[in-house]
Amino acid sequence: MKSTLVTVTVVLAAAVLSAAVTAATPPPANRAIAAAVADAHRPAKDTEQDAVRRPAELVAFSKVKAGDTVMDVWPGGGYWTRLFSPVVGPKGKVYAYVPAEIAGFKSDPVAVAKAVAAEPGRGNVKAVSDPLAQQPPPRMFNTFDVVWTFENYHDFHDSFMKGASVDGFNQAIFKLLKPGGYYVIVDHAAAKGQGLQNTEDLHRIDPATVKAEVEKAGFVLDQESSLLASPADDHTLKVFDPAVKGKTDRFMLRFKKPVNP
Template identity: 75%
Template sequence: MRLPAELLAFSKVKKGDVVVDIWPGGGYWSRLFSTLVGPSGKVYAYVPAEITGFKSDPLALAKAIASEPGHGNVEATSYPAAEQPQADLYNQVDVAWTFENYHDLHDSFMKGADVNAFNQAVFKRLKPGGYYIVADHAAVAGSGLKNTEDLHRIDLATVRAEVEKAGFVFDGETSVLAVAADDHQLKIFDPAIRGKTDRFVLRFKKPSH
C-alpha cells in the first residue's frame, strides 16, 4: 500500500519542479514524479555509490527509467552518500524524497556512511523553502537506531532529530501509512507483516532565510 495520490500531494511536488528521488529502487516514485513535474521539470534518480554493487544493480534500474516513453526528464545519478555538492549545485532542488530507505543509511553495508553529512548535503542541494520528505518503517518509540539492521525499522524521533540537526525545520507529518495493528516487533519482511507495516511520513523544510 503506497497511496500515491495522498503522498504526492503531501510532498508538494508540482509541475516544473526539480526532484531528487533518493534510493529509487525499481523507480515507482521516480516515474510518478517524472509525470507530475512534466517536460519543464527534472527528476534525479539518485543511487548512493555504496549500493551500486548490489546484485539487483540499482543504478542500471535507475538508468532504464530515462529510456522509457514519457520519462526523458529522469536522470540517474550516483555518488557517495555523504558527498557534498559543488558550489554550482547548491540551491537547485525543490523536493528531496526518500521512501522506506532512510534507515538503511545506518546499516553496515553503507560502509559507515556519515548520516549527518548526508542530510547536510541534501540541505545544500535544496532551494531555500524546498522540502525533504522522509518515509520509513516505524520502530518502537524511544528505540533510536537499535533496529535499523535487524528489523529494518527506525524511530521517528531519531529521524526528526537527525534531519533537524542538518538545519531543516519540521513542516508536517501524514498518518496515511500508519497501521495501529503493527506492534513494531517484527522484521518488515516477515510474512505476517510484510506490506502492512506502520510507516511514518515526515516533511521538512529548508528555511527561506
Template identity: 85%
Template sequence: MRRPADLVAFSKVKPGDVVMDVWPGGGYWTRLFSPIVGPKGKVYAYVPAEIAGFKTDPVGIAKALAAEPGRGNVEAISDPIAQQPKPSAFNTFDVIWTFENYHDLHNSFMNGASVDGFNQAVFKLVKPGGYFVVVDHAAAPGAGLKNTEDLHRIDPATVKAEVEKAGFVLDAEATLLANPADDHTLKIFDPAIKGKTDRFMLRFKKPAQ
C-alpha cells in the same frame, strides 16, 4: 499499500519542480513524479554509490528507467551519500524524497558512510523554502537506531533529530500509512506484516533565506 495520490500531495511536488528520488529501487516514485513535474521539470533517480555494487544492479535499473519512452526529464545519478555538492548545485532542488530507505543509510553495507553528512548535503541541495520528505518503517518509540539492521525500522524521533540537526525544520507529519496493529517487533519482510507496517511520514522544510 502506498496511497500514491495522498503521498504525492504530501510531497508538494508540482509542475516545473526539480526533484530527487533517493534510492529509487524499481522506480515507482520516479515514474509518478516524472509526469507531474512535466517537460519543464526534472527528476533525478539517485542511487547511493555505496549500494551501486548490489547484485540487483540498482544503477542499471535507474539508467533503464531514465531511458524509458517519455522519461526525457529523468536522469540517473550515483554518488556517495555524504558527498558535498559543488556550489553550483546549491539551492537546486524543490523536493528531495526518500521512501522506506532512510533507515538503511545507517546499516553496515553502507560501510560507515555519514548520515549526518548526507543530511547536510541534502540541506545544501534544497532550495530555501524547499522540502525533504522521509517516509519509513517505524520502530518502537525510544528504539532509536537499534532496529535499522535487524528489523529495518527506525524511530521517527531519531529521524527528526538527525534531519533537524542539518538545519531543516519539521513542516508536517502525517499518519496516512500508520498501522496501530503493528507492534514494531517483526521484521518488515515478515509475511505477517509485510506491506502493512506502521510507517511515518515527515516533511521537512529548508527555511527561507
C-alpha cells in the same frame, strides 16, 4: 449569556479538532497527480503496490509540482520516479539518485535507474550515483525543490553503507535544496525509544531519531502524517515478515529548508 458561551466553546473546540485532523491528512491529489497514477503505461509491478503505498496522497504530501527539480533517493525499481516524472512535466527534472555504496548490489540498482530514465516519455529523468554524503559543488546549491526517500532512510545507518555519514548526507541535502524546499522521508517505524537499534535487523527506525537528525542539519519539521500508520503493528517483526509485509506502521515526515536559514 451562558448558552452563547457554550456555543462559542463548542465551535472553537470543533475548529481546533478540524485543524488537527487537517494537519495529519495529506492534501487531495490534483489532476496532474491523478493522471500520473492512472497512466496505463505504468508497469503492473508498480500498480500492484498502489493499495499499500497510497501514491496519490503521498505525491500530494511531497508538494512536488509542475516545473520542479526533484531527487528520488534510492529509487529502487523506479516506482516514485515514474510518478514524479509526469507531475513535474517537461520543464521539470527528476534525478533518480542511487547511493554509490549500494551500486554493487546484485540487483544492479544503477542499471535499473538508467533503464527507468530510458523509458519512453522519461526525457526529464536522469540516473545519478554518488557517495551518500558527498558534498555537492557550489554550482548545485539551492537547485532542488524536493528531495524524497521512501522506506530507505533507515538503511543509511546500516553496516553495508560502509560507514557513510548520515549527518553528512542530510547536510548535503540542505545545501542542494532551494530555500523553502522540502525533504520528505517515509519509513517503517520502530518502537518508541528504540532509536537506531532496529535499522539492520528489523529495517525500522524511531521517527523521533529521524526528526532529531534532520533538524540537526538545519531543517524544520513542516508536517507529518499518520496516513500510513498501523496500530496493529507492534514493531517487533522484520518488515519483510509475511505477517506485517505491506501493513507496517509507517511514518511520513516533511521537512522544510527555512527561507532565511
